[in-house]
Amino acid sequence: MSEPIELLPIRQVRREITRRLDGYLREKIPNARQGEYENSGDGWVLDKTLKNSVWMRKPKRHDVAFEDRVWAMCARLGFNSLSLGRTLQLPYGKGDNERKQVNVLAADDEVVLVIDCKSSGGEQPRTETFKPEIEAINGYRTGLIGALRKQFPGHKIKFAFITNNIYVSKDTLAKMGAADIAYLDEEAVNYYHELADHLGPAAKFQLLGNLFHGQKIEAMDATVPAIRGKMGGYTYYSFAIEPERLLKLAYVLHRNNANMRWMPTYQRIIKRSRLKKVSEFVEDGGFFPNSLVINVDNGGRPLRFDRSEKQSGSTTLGLLHLPPKYRSVYIVDGQHRLFGYAHSSRAHSELVPVVAFVDMPGTKQLEMFMDINENQQAVPKNLRLTLKADLEWESSDKKRQAQALKLKVAQLLGEQKSSPLRGRVIIGEEKANERLCISLDAVGRGVDRGRFIGEFTSTEMRKPGSFYRGSIDTTIDPLIGFLELCFAFMRDELPSQWNKGRGEGGFVFTNAGVEAILRLLGDFIDHLSEEGKADPRQQTPNDVFVQVRSLLSHLVTYLNGLTPDEIATFRTWLGAGGPTKYLRQFQSAIVETVPNFEPEGYEEWKLNQEKQFNADSYTMLNEVETFLRQDIKRRLQDKHGSEWIHAGVPQAIFRDGSTRAAEKQYEAGPGVTVDWWDCLYLIDYQKVMQHGGNAVWLELFDRTYTLPSDRKAAWRNRSGWFNELNRTRNKVAHNEAVTEEEFGFLQTLHSHFDLGGTGRNS
Structure with a gap:
């Protein structure tokens, strides 16, 4: 031994x-043995010819x-x-x-x-x-x-x-x-x-940090002189430390499957080009005066802090003992600054400033990361949605919880090895291609409109979804298990479409196709539940799938029978209305073969296809109007307090709103109070936001109310979308058909304000 x-x-x-x-495996052999290798049946082929020998290779x-x-x-x-x-x-x-x-x-x-x-x-x-x-x-x-x-x-x-x-x-x-x-x-x-x-x-x-999380680093001196204080309700420590020491303790929660088993992850992968610039800057004698932001994981125990006799105001001087353990420190902000020292001769002698919080919850770290980066390098929408699923999972707001569940279902369908959609759903900052082409947004909308989860207010469940089992934690596994079985069936029965993705001739396993399939699965569940054949809240995912499979077979038969021209027509249905057009065609195919199949909204659509977008438009308009009414008022009250009407609302707007309120109050009868603010027109809210000029707009409204497409416009034009919103509202109010473009605009606005799905199957 x-x-x-x-x-x-x-x-x-x-x-x-x-x-x-x-x-490849490669072998150098005499020329005479080349034929022996090529005829061996082991896959050897000629790689390179030399004077007296050859190189052979095989995979x-x-x-x-x-x-x-x-x-x-x-x-x-x-x-x-x-x-x-x-x-x-x-x-x-x-x-x-x-x-x-x-x-x-x-x-x-x-x-x-x-x-x-x-x-x-x-x-x-x-x-x-x-x-x-x-x-x-x-x-x-x-x-x-x-x-x-x-x-x-x-x-x-x-x-x-x-x-x-x-x-x-x-x-x-x-x-x-x-x-x-x-x-x-x-x-x-x-x-x-x-x-x-x-x-x-x-x-x-x-x-x-991954393999030895929490284990002691031998002979590690982890003490630093520090200042202790309070910030945002959290205790923090400010100190300076050599990068060489901090690197041993530190861990970065990169948004990657290697890290996502432990807690919400939020950091984007380190960029080589940026790191190279930082490293060169450090080697040339440069330094960074701004602090790294870290979270110290100490298992809920207070850090040892030996106070000195000196104290200034609410801060205390002393000697801080960091935990000398692997992955005891999480880098919230400053990964490039820290790793820029990794290969520097100054890593053991230079000091970097640090602000350290202790045992901050993962969701709070994520929130801080988002706040720090909000006005720096933009966080792409797909990554923002991925982060949002983690950020709102433990929210006390039930509506936000439900939204997090929809996004988490989409995320796990794209990540889990058991999922057929693994590698097909774009996660974080992955780059789309012909196969990796399904967005989290599309899957989330499909889950929402498939009615699997239900409808919620901030405090209660308004209507339970078909799979909802009382909490998001008990719902997620059965729902994902069922959807994995359904998409595995579709993959196996439609191999040509599966391999094409969004490439030439592909239309099923795309954003529009997947959203429509999810919504159709919701129709199947409703149909089977009404007939007493399925109970997703009680049955296993496999038991539910067994009942759904025959209905899915009809869809597969329909899709396999489409002509090239019919497929080409599907591929022209782009934009916000595309998934609904897919869905109606899918529903029509099932209705023809299953006479008692009556999906919600189908007959109304069939009778009036011109108004196919109106139902969802009505719902989204109400949700957008409610948001505007509440949010604008809150911002004015936060700034002006009890004087918000005089300081923030034009007199003419207040007068007109009060007049309309008085008329409605007279008609309302006893016990009902009509608020003048609720009687304003949409266009009035735009005038309120512009009251006070550019300075007020920039302070209170610009960040939230400017659409990405309007960022470069003059400040007054950044709320120009109110005009289009008002026109669409009037069409809906007068029962005029909403166009696909108008519907797409409402979806863009609805998504911009993060208002979640409509909860309707349009």
Whole structure:
């Protein structure tokens, strides 16, 4: 057991990284053996011809390629002691047969990683429980650690499973955690490679924070002189610290599947170009006077703070003891400034200013991140929606909770390995392509209009959804499970459309198609519930799907029978009205084959197709008007207090509103009070916002009420959309047909104010 572990010489690591990341196996052989290799049936082909020899290559098997990618990840992150081959045998007992084969062994000056790699070559991820492997590790752990410590004394040792194209359930993850086994998947491996592209070996701090979260960093001095005070109801500490020390403690919650198991994540991935500029700036003697913002995770316990005798006002001087543990500090703002020091010779001598909060909830960190970045680099809408799902999940406002549930369903359908839509829904800042082309917005609208969740006010449930089980936590898994089964069926029955996405001839698995399918599934559930054949609040997702499958089969038959011209017509239905046009065609196909199928709103649409947008327009108009009425008044009251009418409302507007209120009050009868503010016309609210000129507009209204398309307009024109809103309102009030363009405008406005879905199936 005292034999040394055979490791790759450090000088060969760089070349080995290149070889491991190559997708091919390559061999140099004599010219005479070329035919032997080509005729072997193993896939060897000629790569390069030399004078007396040739290079042959063949693609690596998926398991070999993945294992090599994991090895290269460790090497790129700065682990300098690495296993030599794929068949390293480590002893865990005295017997010759008491040896464990390890796929990857990686060590640095402080830790050792013992990694088992598992890969599946199937088109869809297979499910694994790893029960035998977990039990085996428990059997040989002690002996293997003893053998490793002889060569790596004083090191922390971590066992890890790293998988590719394998689905691992929450129960299995819990069992791994109980057995002290770390778990990463191919998305995490991709993340660390991407991070290594930007940070080099400094990216290792992210991996260590992941694997050794909460464990002590040996010989770590984590004390700093600090000032303690209060800000926004939270205790904070202000201090300066060397980047080298902070990097060991710090963790950045990048918006990536590698991080999203723990808490709301919000940071965008570090940009190499920006980091390079920061690093050059630091090396040239530059410095940043503005503070990093961090959150210290201390498990709800107060930080040790040795007060000095000096105190100034509400602040206290003293010596702060930061937790000397991996991932005890989360970077809320300033990741580029911190990592810009990662390769600098000044990382151990320079000081960076820090403002530290303690045990701030993840949602509050996210909110602070959003506030800090609101007026800096714009947060793209898709990322904002992803963050919003986390931010509002624990809201006390039930309407906001329901909106968070819709977005979380969309997010998980795009992320979970069990979901057919994984890799098809755009998450965070991913770039769209022909297959990755479905937005969170489209899925969220489909879930909303499919009536799966229900209608809520801020304080109560107004109407339960078909899948709603009393809370968002108990609803999400059954709903996602059902939708995954439905889309798996659609994928298998429509392979051509599935592979096309939004490419040439593709129309089903697009924003409009997916939203329409979700809304149609809601119709199916309502139909089956009325017939007593399905009860989604009680039955398992599979039991519900069994009932839905025959109805979905009719849709598949219809879609498979469409002619190229009919498909081309679907592809012309773009914009806000597209999903509704898809839905009505889908409903028509089902009605023809299922006579008792009567989806909500279908007959009305059939009788009056010209007014297909009016019902949803009416709902959205009411919600927008209610928002404007309440929000504008609140802003005026916040600024002017009890004088808000005299200071913020033109006299003519107040007089006209009061006159109309008096007339309505006379007609209302006893017990009813009519407020003059509620009697203003839409266009009056625009005049109120412009009252006081540019300065008042910029202070109170510009940030919320200027549409992105109007940002460069003169300040008076930034509320010009009121005119279009007023025209559309008048058309709806007089029962005139709303056009697709007008409907699209209302959807844009509704979405801009984050008012959620309409809750109607138009």
